[in-house]
Amino acid sequence: MKLIFGVIFQRLALSLVTIFLVSIVIFSSVTLLPGDFAKSILGQSATPETVAAFQRELGLDRPPVERYLEWIGRVAQGDLGDSFASGAGYQRSVAExxxxxxxxxxxxxxxxxxxxxxxxxxxxxxxxxxxxxxxxxxxxxxxxxxxxxxxxxxxxxxxxxxxxxxxxxxxxxxxxxxxxxxxxxxxxxxxxxxxxxxxxxxxxxxxxxxxxxxxxxxxxxxxxxxxxxxxxxxxxxxxxxxxxxxxxxxxxxxxxxxxxxxxxxxxxxxxxxxxxxxxxxxxxxxxxxxxxxxxxxxxxxxxxxxxxxxxxxxxxxxxxxx
Amino acid sequence: MASNPPPKPGDPVLLDIRDLRIEGESEDVWSPIVKGVSLKVKRGRVLGLIGESGAGKSTIGIAGMGYVRGGCRFTGGEIWFDGVNLRTLNERQLDRMRGNRVSYVAQSAAAAFNPAWRLMDQIVEVALIHGVMNRAEAERRAVELFRKLKLPEPETIGRRYPHQVSGGQLQRAMTAMALAPRPDLVVFDEPTTALDVTTQLDVLAAIKEAIEDEGAAAIYITHDLAVVSQIAHEIMVLRHGETVEWGPTEEIISRPKKPYTQALVSLRAFRKEEAPPAPPAPLLSVEGVTAAYGGAVTVLHDVSLALETGKTLAIVGESGSGKSTMARVVTGLLPPVSGAVRFAGAALPPRLKDRTKDQLRDLQLIYQMPDVAMNPRQTVEEIIGRPLTFYFGTKGAERARRVHQLLDQIELPRALATRLPTELSGGQKQRVCIARALAAKPKLIICDEPTSALDPLVAEGILRLLVGLQREEGLSYLFITHDIATVRAIADEVAVMFKGRVVRSGPLETALAPPFDDYTDLLLKSVPEMTPGWLEGALASRRMEGAGQ
Structure with a gap:
């Protein structure tokens, strides 16, 4: 019985490592996705300044590594972050x-x-x-x-x-x-x-x-x-x-x-x-x-x-x- | 045949098989495996069925239970068991009889026990499904049989799973399972073939005592005439699905009538001729080798051996003795932890990849399983020709000429050059493997149990070939085997291995002659002989020694 718990523990640890690796893959592929949220919300006619301002507001102007670390840090605490589709007074978390x-x-x-x-x-x-x-x-x-x-x-x-x-x-x-x-x-x-x-x-x-x-x-x-x-x-x-x-x-x-x-x-x-x-x-x-x-x-x-x-x-x- | 009246229940003849015919399917073609065999087993008597592989002995044995394996079918004959023709029963009626009135002991107990069940559950299952005992009675009966079969810890061993007990113990447990419902007939299908020789003796004796004690009749299937002669009242010799000869054990052993039986009986008489004395020329020496797998499990402890040019050194031992590991060290597949291997006056690099091409060429191997040692998609010519090209750069017509020469040497027709390994018999395959080794013009051939997967007569042919080649080519052999008869046939020098150590070594005449050390004594006394009463004698002497200690 001891043996089997050992094996389960080992697999569990391995699973956590796998999820961590997968999170990197997910983040990088989403980052590599063409187009961005700001442009698709603001439409074709938006000026570069509005797009940049909107991106700053969402934190999208920061380097990807920094954004990843912040995201994974919050995920580790059980917080998946806020949906972009939420606005002022209409705040919705990803979990919601x-x-x-x-x-x-x-x-x-x-x-x-x-x-x-x-x-x-x-x-x-x-x-x-x-x-x-x-x-x-x-x-x-x-x-x-x-x-x-x-x-x-x-x-x-x-x-x-x-x-x-x-x-x-x-x-x-x-x-x-x-x-x-x-x-x-x-x-x-x-x-x-x-x-x-x-x-x-x-x-x-x-x-x-x-x-x-x-x-x-x-x-x-x-x-x-x-x-x-x-x-x-x-x-x-x-x-x-x-x-x-x-x-x-x-x-x-x-x-x-x-x-x-x-x-x-x-x-x-x-x-x-x-x-x-x-x-x-x-x-x-x-x-x-x-x-x-x-x-x-x-x-x-x-x-x-x-x-x-x-x-x-x-x-x-x-x-x-x- | 037709004039024979059908047997009645209660006749002294328990099993009466008449003109049995069975066919087997291979690639959509049905061909006969059993071609009209008739036999009788009387109550409480043991009939031995003997023959080489493909003789149909197993098929006939389990046909005695009204059973044919998948891919086989009955095509004729009657199987009368205690007055009932089993061929007229339906599946349900057969199920009621099997395990209960006729039971079966399989060759490999390790595979024939369900790995997911405790032993006791499997043993009492028979009594429970047939409703002949309740669980408590069945368990008491099993423990009684465990005791009779001399299993250790008879009260508790049934709680273990199959992988938790040894092969010899499993075979006894399976015998207990077969005897538990007090059957009239037990079919033993090579029950000791997979065991080491010292274990075989104990299991054989336990089986013999148990069936005598229980008064059950038995069919005992084996390819070993010595084994069957110790346990059977009558022997039937089978070949190619037909009866060669059938008679009382005594008569078959001492006065065989048919040439095939005579060949089987005189089989172990082959001896290599005494070689003329030559000046000693050391070829291979193993010096204080200690080897381990994974750096942890030490399997060889400080082993030293020496072999001279043109001689044969036989390494004898049972499974786990380290004899195959020895071969791996010499070939460089397993670098030793300490010690050295010297070959032809120079130290051999421990690792295969550090050896020169000439060192590789000088040392060739023949394996136990020729089937898996050859590429199934290459023809015989490609298999033998490959070392010719690799070591000597021989190509084209010259290569074909050499391949033909080698085929002549191993006494195979040249026409086989274009065949694939699957089209050859077991003995022919092993000959091709020998030719492949010869093609490299080696000084030493390591033979790892080259004859133990072959039928006795075929094996003897291989041994004669090897001895002949040694005389012609001045070859040396490092011959690994568990079989004492093979050692006596071909060895000049002998090393007996036990638990990773050489316990005895020296020239054949002195190594296998008294006075012995304990292990060699046990090993030699365990090799079955055809002499009537040998089994009891061997056991008695073993018990006396046990008492004397």
Whole structure:
């Protein structure tokens, strides 16, 4: 047990270093972005003097290293800074801008995960169990096609079926802070189904492949020769040894639910972080862009860390050393 | 065959396999692996199945449980187990019988135990899924068997995971797992092949005692005639999926009828001819070498060895003795912590990259696994021709001529020059590796277990070739092996290694003759012999020594 905490601590420290490095990359790429906030707000006709004055007010005239140090120093204290889009008397911090949007994103991700992860695992195990049967073939073909279609296409198809033809679900998912939970659930269902279709396919195929890879192990043959049924072999003997790759692909897909769903948000007009970031890039609202990017990076790193820890915790060689 | 009445439940013959035919698939082509084999196992008796790889012995053994591996299929025959033809049962009916009435012990216990489960959970699983015992009874039964099989700490060893116990202990635990539900028949599939020779003796004796005690019948599969002769009542010799000969053990060992069986029995008789005495000409000397991996784990302690021109020095030892590390030091792959290696009168630089091209050329290697020692995409001509070009700049027609000469020397047809390694047999591959070493015109060839992955008859052919080449070319060999019979066949000088030290060295006649040190004695006494009663004798002498200490 001591060993495992040591490993977790080590990974955690490594994650912090990674986030720090990523912050440099984020800051430099945002700085290198052509155009700036002052010009895009003030318009083409602004005089150089007004632009310079505005830049001074926002602190954009100072050298990048100085600006980076100030930014990262405040981030370390939990302060993501103020949005450029705020003015006098209309002060909004980045946290205030991102907060509600992140809440929406996490809500959508959670609904999707609750539908997708158990379904993917069950279907993957079943496909491995009944390998080469009509069930396996159907599951394979379906998952391959949902992976192959672009998500917006899947989204529009679902919208056509459930919103336009059957009129069961609303086609727009424009939730707000005051939307009650039940309405929020109904409105989130279509985007959640779209995302679920995409990630179920990934996770299912990985689950099936990880199990089948282990079916050739001598201990599987041994279990069969002990009279253990095929179902029990897969559930009890193979699955505990297959967790590492499966958990990894789950973590990868959960991260995608948070950082990669901008297209689906756009189709359903869902107010998530992805849409916010795209809008902020357009208006050159640099602090918000940086904040979003940092949150995305942290999500990736944290979920991968969690997957690593689970993989270690399910490996008896590490848990019970000689 | 048709006149045979079907066996009834309770017959003295427990397993009656009739005209068994099994095919295997490779690249969409089905070809026969087992071609009409019939055998009988009586209750409480042990049948030994012996043959080289590809003889179909494992396939036949597990077919006795009504099972074929993936990529194989039954194409004919009947498998009568206690009056029931297993080929007529469905999967569920077979599951009920497997593990319960017929059980299996696999070759590699380390791979055949589930790494994620504690040993006890795996052992009691059989009794639990078949509903023959409850958990407490099953655990008591397992501990009883642990004791019978002489496992250390029988009460608690079941709580460990497979990676926490040694290979010999795992093999015993697997035997306990097979015997736990009191089966009528146990199929042992090379259960001691992966073990060191001193461990093999103990495990073999434990298995023999346990099956006698339990009154179970057994099929014992192995490629080692000496091993099977100690445990089986009857022996069936198999080759290419067919029965060569089948009879009582005594008869097969002392009066084999078929030439193939005779060859197997007389196998270990090969001896190198006595060389005429020559003036001593030291070629290689290892002086006080201490070596460690990662600067921390010391695996060689102050080892000294000497080898003369035209002679063979055999380094014998079990896994972990440091014999392969020795080879790595001599070749420069692992620079020693202290000590020196001298070759042909000059000190060899410890590091490979500091050695001259001539020093590299003088020292060639042959590996245990010829498959992985050759580039699978190069033809035999390219493999053998590469050192010719690298060391001597030989090219074109001249190179092709030399390759043909070398193929003649290793007794392979010249037509093989255009083949890829995958198109060759195991023995042919090893011969190509020898030719590649010869191409460099070396003074010394380091042979790292070159015959231990080969079938016995093929291995003997390789040994004869090596001895012949030594006579013609005046080569010296540093021959690393765990097999005493190989040492007796080819060595002039012997060094016995144990836990990183040379515990005994000298000329063959004196090194492997009494009086012995403790370890060499144990090692020599553990090598299985075909003499009836050898196993019991070896064990008794070991116990007496234990009592005398």
């Amino acid at each position: 801008v991102i907060g509600p949007r992140l809440g929406n994103t996490l809500f959508l991700a959670a609904i999707t995960a609750v539908i997708a992860v158990p379904l993917a695992l069950a279907l993957g195990v079943a496909a491995a169990l009944y390998r080469n049967s009509w069930f396996d073939r159907t599951v394979n073909a379906t998952s391959l096609s949902t992976i192959s279609f672009p998500e917006f296409f899947v989204a529009y198809i679902l919208m056509l079926i459930f919103a336009v033809n059957l009129r069961l679900l609303p086609s727009l998912a424009n939730v707000g802070p005051e939307t009650p939970l039940d309405e929020r659930l109904v409105k989130t269902l279509l985007p959640a189904m779209t995302l679920a279709l995409v990630i179920i396919a990934h996770m299912l195929r990985m689950t099936r492949a990880s199990i089948i890879a282990l079916l050739a192990s001598p201990y599987v043959e041994m279990a069969r020769l002990k009279g253990v049924s095929r179902r029990r072999v897969i559930l009890k003997h193979v699955l505990p040894n297959a967790w590492a790759p499966i958990v990894n692909i789950i973590a990868f897909n959960l991260a995608y639910l948070i950082v990669g769903v901008v297209v689906v948000e756009a189709v359903f007009v869902y107010p998530g972080v992805g849409q916010l970031m795209v809008d902020s890039v357009q208006t050159r609202d640099i602090p918000v862009v940086q904040g979003c990017a940092l949150i995305f990076a942290a999500t990736y790193i944290f979920l991968n860390l969690a997957a690593d820890v689970i993989a270690i915790a399910t490996n008896p060689r590490i848990l019970h050393p000689r």
